[in-house]
Amino acid sequence: MGGSGRVPCWLGGRVPLAELWGNGGVPWLGYKGIGGVPSWLGEGSPWLGYGGNWWGVAVAGLWGAASPLQCPLLFHLGDDAGGAHAVPLGSKPAPCPEGHAAPLLYAAWAEASFLKEPELLNLPHPALTHQPPLPSQSWGENPGVLAPSSPSPSWGENPGVLAHFCSLPGGGSLPGVEDAENWHGKPMPKDKVESIIGAIQSQIQTHEVLVPQPPIEDVPQISIAGICMPSPSEYTTGDKVATRKAYGVALAKLGAASEHVVALDGDTKNSTFSELFKQAHPERYIECYIAEQNMVSVILGCAARDQAVVFASTFAAFFTRAFVHIRMGAISQSNLNLCGSHCGVSIGEDGPSQMALEDIAMFRAIPGCTVFYPSDAVSTERAVCLAANTKGICFIRTSRPETPVIYPPEETFEIGQAKVVHKSDADRVTVIGAGVTLHEALAAAHELAKQGTHIRVIDPFTIKPLDAATIVNSAQATGGRIITVEDHYTEGGIGEAVAGEPGMVLQSLAVCGVPQSGKPAELLDLFGISTKSIIAAVKNTFAS
Missing domain, CATH: 3.40.50.970 (Thiamin diphosphate (ThDP)-binding fold, Pyr/PP domains)
Known part of the structure; x- marks a missing residue:
């Protein structure tokens, strides 16, 4: 990583912080810690290193190796419009100011038992007016600016660690391209490529060829196929x-x-x-x-x-x-x-x-x-x-x-295979429902049977792939009449999936328009996907 023409500097191993305080020549530190990062600091946070368009967010802190309780100060840096704040760990802290490094401090506070998790998750982002600000640009240019605001670290078995995170501008070190507009989706012209390659080559200080080493230990091979439930279902029909x-x-x-x-x-x-x-x-x-x-x-x-x-x-x-x-x-x-x-x-x-x-x-x-x-x-x-x-x-x-529960515990299911859950030789319409509407369809079937009208009810189980064979066969057995009922908008739902099959006359019952709050039964009625609506749709099929 590098930025604005600077050569990236990676500092590894144990680098005494004292050397950094006075070192104004340390160029941009990339997304790495200097020394060992403590276990309670998660480098993988998606927030770390995320910030404004240019200078981004930097986070720095003094830590002992074991716990944030051993940390004299934690530093939080806001975005490019904000500043950094030194937060003493001596009393219950206030919430972070605006800036994307807040999760780092929050994690430290949780580890130090200042805040319980539920309280932590609901913290707002008001400004910390009592903390000394540090401009964010200076962090990227010179870590030495921390020296006036921080105590001298105590060195011992576990020397302090400075972790500096920042996001860098795109296109850096590319002459004629960096910060330029109108390049998205366009190939680089050959003449510019040659000049850029030349500029990069001019910065090379060694011609040693680096050959990546193969991994010492690869990820072990495991099998995740054929995982089965350790015990059968314990549900009883009717539950x-x-x-x-x-x-x-x-x-x-x-x-x-x-x-x-x-x-x-x-x-x-x-x-x-x-x-x-x-x-x-x-x-x-x-x-x-x-x-x-x-x-x-x-x-x-x-x-x-x-x-x-x-x-x-x-x-x-x-x-x-x-x-x-x-x-x-x-x-x-x-x-x-x-x-x-x-x-x-x-x-x-x-x-x-x-x-x-x-x-x-x-x-x-x-x-x-x-x-x-x-x-x-x-x-x-x-x-x-x-x-x-x-x-x-x-x-x-x-x-x-x-x-x-409508299926016995031993019932088997397959992808792309529907279930005919209610049928008779006298069925005149096939109704397809899923989830809540399958139960509405079954209730409609029982009520219609009392009135001398019989319908077939199908549970598709999978909407994709759809069991076209079962649906087409049922349609043929019920005069080509199909009604789909779904707790979903018309577009892209079960009705449209079924409509692609030939040889049927389809009526789709679905939610039309933006819904509202209400009792579930009232809303099913309001949007025409309830038992009452299915009964009416079946009767209308014969009236038309």
């Missing part, structure tokens, strides 16, 4: 269980079956029930907090080189924030398992911002993505196990309401 909870139970069971199963969540673990995995296997649980884009990036890394079977969960609506990361995962042929809970208007009072109504469309658009939509606890458990053993991206859509 009411939310599929989101069944996901958490299944994930915890899968974690017991293999030490290579890892779970992530976006700070919704008590709602997605991934907390059950955390309780059982805390060493393999990663809390990503409310940062869904970053969470998908983390799962991409965890799944790299087939070293782990990784599941990430949050509200299905929040995965829309990470769509670009998900599509890049497909491009890189990654194996990701994503579970989105709280789908559709059936979540009720939480309102439209929390209601996933575009997620099926989003994941159907991803090449090679398998879209599971389980309708009860047993099928949810099977979906989790199948996803763990399926290549590519898998999405499991779970619901908030508790719904009856």
